Amino acid sequence: MVSWAITGATRGIGLGFVDNLSVDPKNQVFAIIRSRGTAGPLEELAAKRKNIQIVVTDISDPRKLDQAAAEVSKVTVGSLDVLILNAGSAEPETSTLPPSAFRGKEEALEKEINENVKANLISNIYVINSFLDLVRNGKEKKIVFISSPSGDVEFNRVTGISTVLGYSVSKAGMNIVTTKFGAELAQDGIKTLSLSPGWVNTDAAQAVTGAPDIRKFMLNAFRKIDQSVNEPISVDESVTHQLQVIQSLTEANSGKFVTHHGNVDWF
Template identity: 25%
Template sequence: MNVVITGTNRGIGLELVRQCLSRGDTVHAGVRAPAQATDLTALAEGAGGRLRVHALDVADAAGVRAFAESLPEVIHLLINNAGVRTRPDDLADLDVDDLTRTFQVNAVAALRMTLALLPRLRAAGGAKVANISSNLGSITDNSWGGAYGYRMSKAALNMATRSLGHDLKDAGILAFALSPGWVRTDMGGSEAPTAVETSVAGLLAVLTRLGPDETGGFFDFEGHRLDW
């Protein structure tokens, strides 16, 4: 299976690459600065040609188009994982320019990637798009406020996923928003309760199980449907 994953230099993205390779996939990994992604490069050296590392800034429209043109004609799975969060991000410290950048990377870029790869996803005759979201994107679950840029961008990503679920279903392409939970990564911090290996294994298992009846839905890494 040909898999495209963005934001693969560390954390969840890197582990997604590792576990997709372990199950036999060919992975096209997008990363802003390949020369600095030493762990990803090490994986590529031992992957027997099944991992191809690409320079990719998901917020750069021209770069995304060039990336898409370099891919095989058939892509079975697109995982839009690239994301950012700047802290502090409460109301008192809000930087509107930074919020806009966060929105571009976390929400708009996933839609840009999907559109750029759409012909290749169509060619698979049963492709899936996984947008890595967050519980913080749930409006229902917002019980403490703050996290403005991250919350807003992930809520927007969820809405895009919902629309993609409707618009792409007839083309045989399914779309899902997936929350990895609170994960021990550089972004999640050392106090997070979930190991990255556990989260990613869950995400891939859930993604494998989800079908047409669930397209456009929002799920966590254990398969539970989440509230919008």
């Protein structure tokens, strides 16, 4: 049996991972979430598939994460094969501003950067450190960070997207952190990967690009990368491709940042 732990598993890509993986009864799937209050679809899925276990924690609290890891450890007898870091957010409301718009808004700038770094970088370091001993004892020994093209320099340069400053900084920063964990843990046989899921049709994506004018702007930007882009892909398609990349992760490509195609084809 292969054990998987996925953070941010109540909806979107995280729930997609849980759904896809739990189809195989040989997988033990731990859905790590913040609250059961918003986990209706996950609860329904877990009721039907006994290889899903819901673990409630706060990824910003190392002590609670240690408790979550201990909960997983009881089931797996001290091991975890694959840790997928999917939880994250794009906050706060100033994400629509380009860098120069923060002149005279220093407090807003600090909040824009700090809130995103806390949610998308520091919390993920906490998660890795709490679950690291379990991963060391696993068979697969893989840690995967679900990143974004927003954290890639060349993607931003070519598309000309100047907004979501804090989100982009935090994703780029966590890409580096993931690489550094890979460098540190290579001696233990642990592989790490930053993975872009593509442009995916999730509730979170719709909240950002759902308005017609924003959708038009984003499409025009994305088509500077790939002229064939028309719409986001489904969660199932994204997760299926991502799992293929995760399954092919070896020491040779540990620490890289790739797309759901296993290369730099963002769409």
